[in-house]
Amino acid sequence: MNVTVLNLCSSPIDAYLLQNYADALVKGTQALSADTELLVCVPEETSALDTLAASKYVIPYSPVLREPTALYTAMETGVIRVHPIVKTFENEGWQHRPTTVVTGEEAYRAATGAAGKLICVNGEVKEVAVGTALSELVETAKPVLLGGCNGKFVAAAELANTTVSLEPLFDSIQTYGDKDCLAAAAAEAIHQCVGYSCHNCVLCREGSWHLENIFQSITAGKGKKDDLAMVEDIAPIMQEGCLCEFGRGMATAALTAVQVCRAELEAHIVKKTCPAGVCKAFANYAIRPDLCTGCGDCIDECPEDAIEGKKGFIHIIDQDLCEKCGKCAEVCPENAIVCGEKFRVPKKLVRVGRFS
Amino acid sequence: MSQLVHLTIDGYEVTAAEGTTVLDAALAAGIYIPHLCSHENLHPYGACRLCVVKQQGVEGVITSCTTPVQEGMVIDTHDEMAQKIRKLSCDFMFKTHPTECTGCPKYGKCQLQSISQYIGDTGRKLKANPISVAADTSNPIILHEMYRCILCGRCVRACQELRGVGVLKFATVKGRTQVVIDGNNLNSAGCRFCTACVEVCPTGSIREYEALAQKAIGKTREAALIPCKDGCPAHVDVPRYLRFVREGKYAAAAAVVREKAPLPESLGYICAHPCEGECKHQCLNSPVSIRNVKRFAAQHDDGAWKANSFQKPDTGKRVAIIGSGPAGLTAAYYLRKLGHSVTILEAQAQLGGMLRYGIPSHRLPREVLDREIAEILSVGIEVKTETRVENVAALMAEGYDAVLIAVGTHQGSKLPLANNDLPDVYTNTDFLRAAGKNEPLPVGNRVVVLGGGNVALDCATVARRLGAQDVHAACLERYDAMTCSDEERGWAEEEGVKIHPAKTFLSIEAENGKVTGLKIAGVKDFFFDAEGKSHIELEENSEEIIPADTIIFAVGQRPDLNEGFGVELGRGNRVTTATDGATSVAGVFAAGDAVTGTKTVIAAIAAARDVVCAMDKYLGGEGEIAEALAPVQEANPCIGRIENFGSAERLEPSILPADERVKGFIQMDFGFTAEQAVTEAERCLQCDLRLQLAPQRFWNDYPIHEAKGEQA
């Protein structure tokens, strides 16, 4: 008997379908796979699909599993690893039987007749007609991340020219606001990639480490001038040279981050600030001498004993001790504690109102 | 026959069989494409990214090690992007790698190093990302220094795909992928110590310990990889016959031995087994009991090999062989098979030389010896016993075209001690020869043998069997430096022979012309000075007398030859020969103990085979005696995982209890049962399987690239 594998482990859409449309998945898979043996790959144990009477494989979520050979090795050995040639659904089939792999979305579409693309917009899944411009879906001034950690950063201006297709790149859209740091977003994406990479090929395994290293040093305030040039040097080579689409996608994410988020990245590297105030390394809490009333609430709150002050005196934060937790700013009744602003502060205790 | 596919690589027209990869096709055509994770014997992996090339009409690059050839493909291996990818991959690998090759034992034979030279350094300022894992020296034979690992996966694939063992795997350790053992250590995990992982590792990460690697220096690949076969003077293919035994094909196993040595069963009883001294299983616990398995196989010989044994047409040449020990018999056998007519001239009444007149019958049953000699003679050899040759020239004058001197060392010597000429003082050779003839020399109740080699112990154990109750063996060497085998010494001691190591002999005590004892003293130190003179430092007040009625000297033996024999003799009366065995007289050759001094039976056989080649050439032949007697063997490389395989203990044959065996000259060693033989053969690590793997090649092994010289 032929085999059909329902792969629910490689797209953010899968979890949503499993939770909300298990029935449709069952119906759709059955429609697609009449007279075949069904094997289902799920990221965690679930009874939602039990009516399918299929064998279940529990395999952790990873975008690498879009690679059929990775899915094959994972099903066979439990280890996600891209493994060209040796065993593939295409060449030898699962246990030497002709095998088809179906994604959750394909099953859903078969069951519902839906023609649109399911897209996870900032965590919420919507069905969108193919061909829709992204500018109709989201409104943002900052670049967005398409397709998750191994996807692509797209500049806001380009959203009108980018239209939805059925590609996995459109599985998700993440937008960023004023309070979101794009450097941190890029670092987080690459960090996830390091975790997902199957580590088979040198370019992806080592390249992801180097990219993560670069983006993390940027967000940690240790970025150097040539960091962005290094990404622009190695990422295009990785885009061509990685063994599978996952690694190439990761390189694309890193490269587009540099291309479309350059200003924000450079602010981290050159000006040593995080414009969104997200990257803790740059956070620099200070007490505005003109607003402080010397109440002392912040001293009680500071876990590091980093605040010096006496009733009626302007309080001072010792920058060497401050761990940038921001708790003082939360309790200050006068909103006198601010982050990332520049002004003069007293060097020793001065009575409220006496500092100029 | 698969279809041929035509493609163009770097402008060269290349033809390859359908199903091969672009990389294979290029390499076969002499065009080098860098590659590291690919290995001729393993499935492609696509991991190193070095082999990427440009295919005309295809976007991006293709991975040549995973892409099958297609008709009409046009490949450019020097494509710009491909080169960039290789360089980046190389940069990345070296960022995880020690910065210096100096001190790495793989230096000079490392594929990574070689490739980095080929690809060159880009000088990219990437951060170092070294693998911090300590060397694992806890496993025998195999050393893991995974801080040099580049994760090419060749070891993992070799262990899994080729060997079916799978004790090496990838695992994530502290967030990093590493090659680890699937268990606590190799042995408990089920490693078979086949060292395929060592063979395929392109870097210095998985290696054999230096002590083992050093042994390989200067040897051929085969000799280095199969130490037992290399250690055997005749180079009997040990792993091949052990494999036949495991498969239950005992006669085929015997035929393998016969390819290199007649007398296989006799060897099975008494061979000094230098092969075992080299066997790699020693690194785990103790060597495979190769000789006992051989003996079992030889006992199950069905003679089927005879159908494959060559016999050349008669040449009309006549050869005389003086002496019928292992060297003489072996030479006679092969010279006859080469078509020469052969006459053996033996001074004694029966054939066998030292096998009969040196080695006592309780160690080598005479039926076995007689049967094997008859087998040799059956090829048509004339035998003249009780014929002592006094002069070579006279013998040649009888019309022989060539003569082989294989007289062994049948003359014992005595040390210059007072009373050494008394009738109760014997030499080893006289004593053992008499025993071999069944006319033993009389011994008293108390016997002292002087000497610590196997012959000395033979004298002692024969004396025991002749009724002596109190038998001693004294020697100059320390106990642990005695030249006898541990096995023989163990047996002798079980039989009550008392060993006195590190002793010097002062005098033979006598009264009224009768021996009463041997005066000895303890030796603190003994050494040879620059001139080769021995110096002995005595222990104070250590003199003692071992009471004795009979004294036997077993302190060396030499060929029973003199000046009148007519060939040049050298030190110790040994026949002087050129390396091919030719003596000072044209047409006269010599081999065996008569040339080398007392050595082993197998060394005499090996020497005889060599001299036969030289003699055959001298007589106008080709000197070719190699023959395939055993059926073809398909060694299955997929050996499977066996937990604690390396801990299997060496089996010992059943030996008659000491008090039984001293009662007479009865067989004492009953060898292996079939079950034992198979079980013991299963201990073999099959070191020869590694020969099935392609040796590692380097870019400068491929010609076309050199000719083009396109790359820095």
Ligand code: SF4
């Ligand atoms: S690019 Fe390479 S390491 Fe990354 S997931 Fe694909 S095969 Fe694995």
Ligand code: SF4
């Ligand atoms: S809590 Fe605010 S107002 Fe009060 S002492 Fe601290 S900074 Fe000043």
Ligand code: SF4
């Ligand atoms: S493994 Fe090779 S490249 Fe690495 S240090 Fe040793 S010789 Fe050099």
Ligand code: SF4
């Ligand atoms: S079984 Fe062979 S290949 Fe596998 S680890 Fe042991 S020695 Fe290496």
Ligand code: SF4
């Ligand atoms: S140990 Fe050697 S063969 Fe194994 S993955 Fe590392 S470099 Fe490759």
Ligand code: SF4
């Ligand atoms: S393990 Fe086997 S092949 Fe290896 S040396 Fe010993 S007998 Fe020979």
Ligand code: FES
């Ligand atoms: S040899 Fe082809 S990827 Fe390593």
